[in-house]
Amino acid sequence: xxxxxxxxxxxxxxxxxxxSHGSGGRAMAQLISxxxxxxxGNEWLARCNDQSAFDVAAGRMVMTTDGYVVSPLFFxxxxxxxxxxxxxxxxxxMSGARPLYLSASFIIEEGLPFSDLKAIxxxxxxxxxxxxxxxxxxxxxxxxxxxxDGLFISTTGIGIVADGLDLSADKAMVGDRVLVSGxxxxxxxxxxxKRQNVAFQTEVVSDSAALHKLVAVMVAAGGSGIRVMxxxxxxxxxxxxxxxxxxxxxxxxxxxxSIPVKPAVAATCELLGLDPIHVAxxxxxxxxxxxxxxxxxLAAMKAHPLGSDAAxxxxxxxxxxxxxxxxxxxxxxxxVDWLWGEQLPRIC
Amino acid sequence: xxxxxxxxxxxxxxxxxxxSHGSGGRAMAQLISxxxxxxxGNEWLARCNDQSAFDVAAGRMVMTTDGYVVSPLFFxxxxxxxxxxxxxxxxxxMSGARPLYLSASFIIEEGLPFSDLKAIxxxxxxxxxxxxxxxxxxxxxxxxxxxxDGLFISTTGIGIVADGLDLSADKAMVGDRVLVSGxxxxxxxxxxxKRQNVAFQTEVVSDSAALHKLVAVMVAAGGSGIRVMxxxxxxxxxxxxxxxxxxxxxxxxxxxxSIPVKPAVAATCELLGLDPIHVAxxxxxxxxxxxxxxxxxLAAMKAHPLGSDAAxxxxxxxxxxxxxxxxxxxxxxxxVDWLWGEQLPRIC
Numbered sequence: 001x002x003x004x005x006x007x008x009x010x011x012x013x014x015x016x017x018x019x020s021h022g023s024g025g026r027a028m029a030q031l032i033s034x035x036x037x038x039x040x041g042n043e044w045l046a047r048c049n050d051q052s053a054f055d056v057a058a059g060r061m062v063m064t065t066d067g068y069v070v071s072p073l074f075f076x077x078x079x080x081x082x083x084x085x086x087x088x089x090x091x092x093x094m095s096g097a098r099p100l101y102l103s104a105s106f107i108i109e110e111g112l113p114f115s116d117l118k119a120i121x122x123x124x125x126x127x128x129x130x131x132x133x134x135x136x137x138x139x140x141x142x143x144x145x146x147x148x149d150g151l152f153i154s155t156t157g158i159g160i161v162a163d164g165l166d167l168s169a170d171k172a173m174v175g176d177r178v179l180v181s182g183x184x185x186x187x188x189x190x191x192x193x194k195r196q197n198v199a200f201q202t203e204v205v206s207d208s209a210a211l212h213k214l215v216a217v218m219v220a221a222g223g224s225g226i227r228v229m230x231x232x233x234x235x236x237x238x239x240x241x242x243x244x245x246x247x248x249x250x251x252x253x254x255x256x257x258s259i260p261v262k263p264a265v266a267a268t269c270e271l272l273g274l275d276p277i278h279v280a281x282x283x284x285x286x287x288x289x290x291x292x293x294x295x296x297x298l299a300a301m302k303a304h305p306l307g308s309d310a311a312x313x314x315x316x317x318x319x320x321x322x323x324x325x326x327x328x329x330x331x332x333x334x335x336v337d338w339l340w341g342e343q344l345p346r347i348c
Numbered sequence: 349x350x351x352x353x354x355x356x357x358x359x360x361x362x363x364x365x366x367x368s369h370g371s372g373g374r375a376m377a378q379l380i381s382x383x384x385x386x387x388x389g390n391e392w393l394a395r396c397n398d399q400s401a402f403d404v405a406a407g408r409m410v411m412t413t414d415g416y417v418v419s420p421l422f423f424x425x426x427x428x429x430x431x432x433x434x435x436x437x438x439x440x441x442m443s444g445a446r447p448l449y450l451s452a453s454f455i456i457e458e459g460l461p462f463s464d465l466k467a468i469x470x471x472x473x474x475x476x477x478x479x480x481x482x483x484x485x486x487x488x489x490x491x492x493x494x495x496x497d498g499l500f501i502s503t504t505g506i507g508i509v510a511d512g513l514d515l516s517a518d519k520a521m522v523g524d525r526v527l528v529s530g531x532x533x534x535x536x537x538x539x540x541x542k543r544q545n546v547a548f549q550t551e552v553v554s555d556s557a558a559l560h561k562l563v564a565v566m567v568a569a570g571g572s573g574i575r576v577m578x579x580x581x582x583x584x585x586x587x588x589x590x591x592x593x594x595x596x597x598x599x600x601x602x603x604x605x606s607i608p609v610k611p612a613v614a615a616t617c618e619l620l621g622l623d624p625i626h627v628a629x630x631x632x633x634x635x636x637x638x639x640x641x642x643x644x645x646l647a648a649m650k651a652h653p654l655g656s657d658a659a660x661x662x663x664x665x666x667x668x669x670x671x672x673x674x675x676x677x678x679x680x681x682x683x684v685d686w687l688w689g690e691q692l693p694r695i696c
Contacts (some may be wrong), residue, residue, distance in 0.1 A: 024582025024628075025687040029591075048595055049517055050439040050578065051412035053509060058406040064399035065451035065504060067489040091398040103413035105502035107455065137504070141415040143694060149495040154453035154502030156413060156485070161401060169397055230398065234372025243377075247396055280372075339373040346491060 010034040015114040022108070022142030035114065036138055039121035040128065044136035052136035054101060056160070064091035065156040071346040073116065073150050075194045077187075077206030080153055081120035083282060083348060085127035085135075086208045087233065088157040093212035094229040094285065096167050096219050097159035102128060103137035104155050109148035120151065131210040133157070159212075164224060171227040172248035176316040177294035179287045181214060181301055182207070182309040183260040184237055185276035187283070188347050189268045198271065202264040209283030214306045218287065221300035225293025231285050233348055235339065236278045240286050241324045242338035248288075251319025254326040254336065258313040277326075278339060280347045288316060358382040363462045370456070370490030383462065384486060387469035388476065392484035400484035402449060408509040412439035415502045419694040421464065423542045425535075425554030428501055429468035431630060431696060433475035433483075434556045435581065436505040441560035442577040442633065444515050444567050445507035450476060451485035452503050457496035468499065479558040481505070507560075512572060519575040520596035524664040525642035527635045529562060529649055530555070530657040531608040532585055533624035535631070536695050537616045546619065550612040557631030562654045566635065569648035573641025579633050581696055583687065585625040588634050589672045590686035596636075599667025602674040602684065606661040625674075626687060628695045636664060 010030060020027035037045050044052035068084045078086075085102065092099040104124065108117070128135050186207040193204055211231065218226060228248070232240040237259075241252050261269075261276045269276050283306065289297050294312060301307030314326075324336040358378060368375035385393050392400035416432045426434075433450065440447040452472065456465070476483050534555040541552055559579065566574060576596070580588040585607075589600050609617075609624045617624050631654065637645050642660060649655030662674075672684040 019693050020688060022582075022693070023687065024584075024587045027688055028582075047516055047518065048591070049443070051410040051443045051445070051505075053408050053410045053443060053445075053514075056404055056407060056409050059404060060401050061404050062399040062401045063449055063451055063485050063504075063506065065453045065485045065502075066487045067453040067455050067502065069455060069489045069491050095397070095399045095401060097399070097401075101411055103411055103504045105413045105415040105453070105504075107415050107417060107500050107502070137411050137413045139414045139502070141417045141500075141694075143417050143497060143500075146494065147497040148500075149491060152455050152489075152491075152496075152500065154413075154415065154455070154487070154504075156411075156451045156453075156502075156504035157399075158411065158506065166401075168395055170395065234370075234376075236372075239372045243396070339371065340368060340375055345367050345371070346489075 010114060012114045012118050017108050017112045017117060017142055018110055019142050022140055028140060031140065035118055036121055039125040040135040042134050060161040061158055062092055062095045062097045062161060063158050064088060065154060066091060067152060067154045068348060069152050069346050070191060070348050071149060072194055075206055076190045076203055078208040079120050079123055080151060081124035082127045083208050084153045084155040085124050086210045086282060088155040089131050089133060089210040089212055090231045092157040092159035093215045094231055095161055096165040096215060097161040099133045099157050099159040099212050102133055102135045102155055102157050104135055104153060105139045107148055107152040108142045109150050110142055110145045112150055162219065167226060167229055169228050169244050169247040172244050172250060172288040172316050174250055174316050174318045175291050176227055176288045177291055177312050178252060178314045179289055179298055179310060179312055181285045181307045183262045184281055185261060185265045185269060185279035187281050188279035188344050189265045191347050192272060192344060193268060198268060204264050204268060207281055207283035209306055211285055211306060214304045217300045217304050218297050222289055222293040222297035225290040226287055226297060227290060228288040229285055233280050233282060236280055237286060238277045238336045239338055244288060245322040245324055249322060251317045251322055252314055252324045253317050254314035256326050257329045258311050260309045260311050277336060358462060360462045360466050365456050365460045365465060365490055366458055367490050370488055376488060383466055384469055387473040388483040390482050409506055410440055410443045410445045410509060411506050412436060413502065413504040414439060415500060416696060417500050417694050418539060418696050419497060420542055421498050423554055424538045424551055426556040427468050427471055428499060429472035430475045431556050432501045432503040433472050434558045434630060436503040437479050437481060437558040437560055438579045440505040440507040441563045442579055443509055444513040444563060445509040447481045447505055447507040447560050450481055450483045450503055450505045452483055452501060453487045455496055455500040456490045457498050458490055458493045460498055510567065515574060515577055517576050517592050517595040520592050520598060520636040520664050521575065522598055522664055522666045523639050524575055524636045525639055525660050526600060526662045527637055527646055527658060527660055529633045529655045531610045532629055533609060533613045533617060533627035535629050536627035536692050537613045539695050540620060540692060541616060546616060552612050552616060555629055555631035557654055559631065559633055559654060562652045565648045565652050566645050570637055570641040570645035573638040574635055574645060575638060576636040577633055581628050581630060584627045585634060586684045587686055592636060593670040593672055597670060599665045599670055600662055600672045601665050602662035604674050605677045606659050608657045608659050625684060
């Protein structure tokens with residue numbers, strides 16, 4: 001087939017998406033071939049089928065999906081597109097799986113500049129290529145002005161799990177160590193700073209990153225000694241540990257002084273009335289690791305560029321109330337609650 | 349783990365979604381366990397991980413994704429939820445694959461009644477169970493009032509292709525027959541009638557349905573004699589055949605008199621100024637079949653409840669202009685154009 005035969009000139013500099021680009025007609029074909037295929041270009045999309053095929057070996061696969069509604073669409077350290085690719089890769093990787101393929105569904109508000117859409121699609125393509133995964137399926141819908149907010153992206157990822165791994169949030173055990181791969185709160189603070197025009201001398205940049213290569217070195221070091229991995233996105237470390245506590249029916253005790261938080265993030269959180277442990281991360285992970293393996297896994301994390309600030313921040317304890325508690329830097333102890341509602345809307 | 353421990357009482361009758369339900373906090377957990385898990389309930393979701401795992405045999409898989417923005421959310425014959433499940437199953441099935449697993453990403457506008465969301469989720473669960481597929485991964489985001497339009501759903505499907513099948517839109521050959529599985533335009537007309545409050549004596553009902561079982565009997569009858577299958581959704585039969593014509597570099601000649609259209613659909617189309625061959629279907633397929641296999645495939649279709657009105661409507665012809673032409677019922681001939689823009693916005 002010839003993609004070229006669909007192409008008319010898209011005005012990528014000054015044009016905007018209109019309803020015709022979601023119609024199933026020529027305008028949509030033009031947008032797909034002229035913008036998305038350019039950005040993601042691979043053999044699967046070039047076949048222009050409604051589905052893409054790939055060969056798999058026998059084994060265990062994982063599937064995950066996430067919607068992205070971050071506002072604003074562009075923020076320090078990334079945009080909704082790179083975030084969607086990284087976030088979905090990370091959800092695949094948290095099972096110990098190697099991510100293989102992604103799909104992306106775009107819901108676009110009429111009026112979105114092509115230049116924004118192109119920048120976002122280009123950064124998705126770059127993020128995918130850099131991670132060694134392929135965006136093999138996509139869909140585009142356009143809704144009327146005022147019926148969406150620029151752009152929403154839903155991505156789905158699939159990957160293949162190494163033999164013998166079976167990580168799950170219900171597998172933490174009393175005595176396990178709690179490891180984090182680096183400083184907390186960077187993503188949420190970067191987005192909030194941009195949204196609220198809070199400017200500091202040190203700009204906070206989102207930590208948005210694909211973690212599957214970090215996971216691979218952790219699995220190599222810790223194997224089945226790694227019980228649970230999670231990326232602490234919405235709700236931050238607090239929500240993640242409360243979820244694991246509920247699912248594994250135990251508690252956690254953390255040392256506040258051990259939890260890495262960048263000074264600029266801490267300062268912004270103080271200004272905005274936030275607690276970094278409730279703030280979303282997009283390039284960090286939490287691992288619950290059997291005590292005998294924790295040092296080896298931590299050493300492997302520290303040796304990787306995305307884990308250089310990794311830390312052991314506490315342990316799993318017997319607690320039928322399933323509380324996450326924290327020994328504060330001032331010598332006290334407090335319960336790290338799981339918030340009921342919304343602290344930071346539309347952070348991812 | 350205990351899903352119950354998350355549950356507070358959701359007011360499913362009178363309550364509404366608010367921003368807290370997309371926060372990653374307790375309110376979101378409550379919505380997920382109290383509404384989505386109830387509707388989709390299966391062993392994967394019960395584990396509450398950010399991804400779900402399943403075993404696969406070695407083979408060829410397919411992946412597809414679609415966003416659903418249909419307005420209104422409820423229409424005669426279905427709603428956005430059943431439509432999303434059927435549509436994604438169908439995109440998987442059009443490769444000849446057996447659908448296995450789905451994911452669903454929900455982007456919800458603040459204020460959506462829980463009762464609507466529950467009805468939609470329940471019909472997704474019912475559609476999936478009836479089709480023998482599982483919704484194993486999901487995500488929920490909530491955006492502020494006025495930043496979306498009730499509910500958008502993006503679904504992704506994966507399936508496994510039978511050995512030896514390799515359907516693709518670039519495989520049509522001159523002389524192939526064009527088969528459709530039944531009457532055209534039902535879905536689009538049902539949605540438009542509801543939207544515009546057009547009422548006839550005979551209500552037009554969406555044809556939304558999962559076609560994978562119909563596909564299975566077609567593959568059993570026609571095997572690799574089936575070159576291409578497509579479900580003619582947005583843009584209808586006209587867009588589908590124009591796409592295949594471009595990708596296979598040939599033309600089509602159709603017989604208008606052979607194309608099944610229900611009288612009520614034809615009447616509504618005339619009233620609204622639409623042509624049924626441009627109108628979306630959600631439970632129909634087009635198959636391009638080698639001439640020696642066409643009769644057997646058509647017979648298999650007619651013997652299936654979802655193909656009882658199947659018809660042979662024309663053939664693939666050599667045409668370097670890649671035109672889709674139609675011999676009209678009045679003895680003339682016209683070119684079936686591929687529309688540039690939007691005839692029926694937000695029909696799926």
